[in-house]
Amino acid sequence: MTDYTDRLRAAARRLLGEGRVDCFIGYRRGSLPLAAQPAILTRAEQADSLIWDPSCGMNLAHYAVGRADRIGIVATGCVSRSLVALALENQVARERLYIVGVPCTGMLDAGALRRRFPGREAAAAAYEGPRVTIAFADGNEELAVAENLARPCRTCAHPNPVVADEMLGEPVASPAVPAVPEEAAAAEARSAAERWAYFCEAFAHCIRCYACRNACPLCYCPTCFVDESRPQWVGKSSDPTDTRTFHFLRALHLAGRCTDCGACERACPLDIPVRHLTSRLNAEAKAIYGFEAGLDLEERPLLDRYRPEDLNDFFK
Amino acid sequence: MAGPGEGRGEGRMSEWEPRIVTILCNWCTYGAADLAGVNRLQYPTNFKVIRVPCSGRVSPKMILAAFRSGADGVWVSGCHPGDCHYISGNFYARRRFTMMRALFRHIGLDDDRLHFSWISAAEGPKFAATAREVIAAVRRAGPAREWGKTRAQVV
Amino acid sequence: MRTRYYERDAFPPAVAELRRAYRVFVPVRRGDFHAFAEWDDSVRPDFDYRKTRVPPKGLVFPQSERLLVFSTDERDPEHDILREAPKDFPPQAVVGIRPYDAMAFRVLEVNFDTPEVRDPWWLRRREATTLIGLARADEDATMFRTENYAGPFDERGLDVIVYDLGRGYLAKALGEKGEAALAAMGGDEPAADALREVEERIARAATPELPAGRLRAQPAAPELPTGRLRAQPVVPLFEAEFWDEVAAPCLNCGVCTFLCPTCWCFDIQDEVRKQEGDRIRNWDSCMFPLYTLHASGHNPRGKKTQRVRNRFMHKLKYYLDKYDRGVMCVGCGRCVEACPVNIDIREVAARMNGFGEQVERHDR
Structure with a gap:
């Protein structure tokens, strides 16, 4: 991975130096030994502060949203998928993105x-x-x-960028991906009552800091449903029903949009398995519609399209 | 406070009547409900009907809001696929409901509480039959305790 | 001043004695982290813990609290009249609280107990609380000292300080509340050598040094660099260019504020169910877009940089200037540890403190 750091710095230096991009989004060394900090560079001489190692886990696509300039960005498989999903939703413009792709072997947990x-x-x-x-x-x-490895990395089906303007290395092989993700398989084995008990327990210590929501590059609504007051869909207190409502709806808003980068879980200060909900929706989207988010710039998002012959079996 | 549908909780099981929030498309199922009434078809009365312009208007937030307010079941009904007044609203709704139902089941909730149907304005008998089916399912599921928020549990 | 000694195994039973007169909160293990929980038969205290993930701030200032209740039923002659939510404030003892978390209550009190406004809920709960602190030199590398945290033996915020001597614990009462709690805990008079050992440990901790062989990713900064902040004029600091850079990686989540023992901001919400209303106070975070949103729709801190700046200016400058009680930080390092993008208050403080000086900018 060390050579990627050198190649990454060279790419950023060149892109910024030649005026090909106005900013370059990458990671720099953090203040803690296992932390990398997202950084937005604007000058070629800053390129040497960039790093690439298995602590670079936070999804950088978050920082591309809402920018009007030309953006260089280093992207793994999941980051590139988030960028595709954001481009489909008109949150980033593909033509203003210069994606420096890195084949990813997974990030530390x-x-x-x-x-x-x-x-x-x-x-x-x-x-x-x-x-x-x-x-x-x-x-x-x-x-x-x-x-x-972080949980999503262990079963990552798309470690290589799905779209890139240049690549820093040869594609890597995906880890062996089980047909059903391990969390989903564990959930399958539980009875309904056990699943409900698990859900309640797993989210019981949530402090509603919204780190899961804010770390997610696809959560970009100017006003989140939790902040709406007329009507107020969910209360703001630490009431358990409100907390569950938040997590249920947060996950559902990511149906067909989540690229399983795991930023939500990585950001959670209490190690709550917030991917428990989104990874299940991803599995359902794949099983029912053969759909995975962020793979194709030409394909509309899951809930923004339909087929007349879509699954209809539970409609009376 | 002991009106119909108000008797909830352990000690009042015998008096319990399901409360079901029904969200109906204006152009079809709402008409079917009307037709069922005009035809004097018998069906239970545990439904609170909310009329919407299209099943495509229905957000999972609304369904959850009903459960949060104490509904024991929710039933959403729109036009048959292909017959949407707005061409494709129910097609989009179908995918949304499919994902919601999947998550609903995943966290261990009883899908006897959550119902979807396509009923045209001409299908009064189907409306009455589906209403009976829905209420039977919600009765099987019993009083909902999972999402109902009566009062914030805070100190 | 009462002092008592407990053999290692005798300490938990002595604490258990407090349960007769207090609700007792103790550190317990919860997954990968520790948290304070009421000691009932379902939990096991772990006094060897280092830091709870969420501070015990909530024991006096709960994340959510029902303050007032009201009825909207017009048949009720007292409809729409706010009444205090009925509740009592039984004596509670927080056993094993670390000195930084105890000091945090002293930092918080200027907000809840002022000459103009005395917050009845905060005050009554604070009054009912006895803080029995655990003193052991085991600070981690994310921690640092401030005017409001002098180190692991800082007793200023405590009612009882309990020194962990390895083979046993030596407890010293610090005031009336502490005397009462220690009397209830029983225990023996400490031997002279235990008292001497406490003195030695305190002396050793006064000059913090890194254990041999320990490396740090950055130079050790046991003291938060804030010495020049008081003299910094506020406006140029507010307008400093570095804020954009500090804020750039920020996600505007509430981790730092909700894990902070000294953040005090709250929001008040009404919840009405049928015709019964509750007025509830919830922790708020200056990171949230709703935080300063006006009813008009205007938001004076509508941008991320403005919100991040406010967090640090409040902690390290406004608090300092307004109350003259040091900075609003007790050096626990939770925000450093848990920030998803590693924004480090030590680095921000260094920038603020050095602002205006010709300091060499170090790119990490």
Whole structure:
């Protein structure tokens, strides 16, 4: 992955230097060892602050929304899919985007690391190829990135950008993708009462900070339904029914739009499995309509199109 | 407070009558309900009818709002596919409802509470029959406890 | 000043004694994180914890609280009259609270207890609360010191300070509430060597140093750089160009504010069900677009940069200038740890503090 950093910096330097783009969206080193911070560069000489490693997990497509200038952006499979979905919804203009594609082998899951090394605090991290070395106060630990991936990365079907103006490397193979995602399979095995109990418990400690919503590049409504007051669809307190209503409707608003980048889950400060809802909708969209969001710039979003012969079996 | 449909909760099961919110397209099922009435077809009266211009107007937010307000069941009905007054509103609605129903089931809610149908303005008997079917299903499901918000649970 | 000593295993039973007279809140493990929960038979306290994910702020200032109730039924002679929601404020003890979280209540009080306005809900709950703190030098790398957090043995916000000595705990009462709680907990007079060990540990912590071998991604900054902030004129700082850069990665989510022990902003909402109304106070976040939205539709802080700037200006400048009680931050590092895009208050403070100086801009 290290060579991608060099190639990425070279690409950003060239694009900004030649005036091909007005800004370049990438990541720079964060203040914490396992964090990368999204950065919007505007000058070629800033290019050397860019990095590329398995901590670059937050979806950058978020930062392309609402910009009127020409944007350079580094994109993995899921980020490119979000850009396609946003272009279809007229939130970004394809002709103003210059997509620097990176074949992605998956991003680290900070939660998995926390669980693997409970109570130990990472002081520094160094990435080398498929391995990461984490320095703790009491010694170093080396581990394989592939064994500590964020949940969506473990079963990613589209690790390569679906659209790019230039690529930084050769395409990579997808991980073996189970027909039914693991979370969905686990849910299938539960009875209805168990599923309801799981849903209530999983979301019980939500603090309504809306990090899941705000981290999602596809959540761009100027006024979210939670902020509407006439009518007020959902109360603003920590009432459990209101919290469940928020999560149910948030997920439903992403039906046929979610690219399963996992930004929602990554952003959640309480490790709530918010993908539990969206990944199920993705699986349904694929099973029922053969649809996956953000794959094709010519294909309208799932809920913005229809076929007369669509599934009709539960209509009386 | 003991009007029909008001008797809820454990101790009042015997008096419980399902409350069902029915969202009907103006151009078809609303007419069918009218026709059923004119024809003096018998069907239960546990429905609160909301008339909308098209099933395509119905957002999942509205369905959830009904459950949040204490509905035991929701029934949405529009024109047969291909017969939409606005050409394609019900086609879009069908996909939206399909996804909503999937999520509804996924979180463990009983799909006996959530119903969809296509009933034209000429189908009074189908309206009455579907109404009986819906109410039987909601009775099977029992009083809804999952989404009803009576009062904010806060300190 | 009462002091008591408890062997390691004797401490939880001593705390349990408090349950006779108080609702007792203790740190418990919940998934990957810790949280304060009422100690009933379903939870097991974990006094070895380092930091809760969500601060215990909510025990005095709940995320949502019903303040007033009303009826809209016109047949009711008192319809539309707001009445206080009936509730009581039983004595509660927060056992194991860390000194930074305790200090946060002192930072908060200037908002709820002022010469002009005294917030009855906050005050009564605060009055009913006894803070029994846990002191142990185990700060993590996201933490730092401020005027309102002098380190892991800072006793200013506490009613009882409990030093974790490894083999046992030494507890010292700090005032009347603390005396009462400690009396209820029983325990033995501490031996002279335990008292001496406490002194040694405090002395060691006074000069924080990194444990051998510990690396940091950035230079250790045990003190939040705020020394020059008081002298900074407010307008140029407000207009500083760096705010756009600080705000650029921000998602405008509420993680930093909702995990902050010193953020106090709230919103008030009415909820009416049939003819019964509740007036509920909820935590609000300056990151949210609704936060300062006027009824006219105008929003004085309609842009992301304005909202981010307000968060830091409020914490590090306005609070400082208005109350003269240091900055509105106790150095817990939760916002640093949990920010999805790694916006670090230490870096922002450094920019604000150094503003106007010819400082070399370091690109990370």
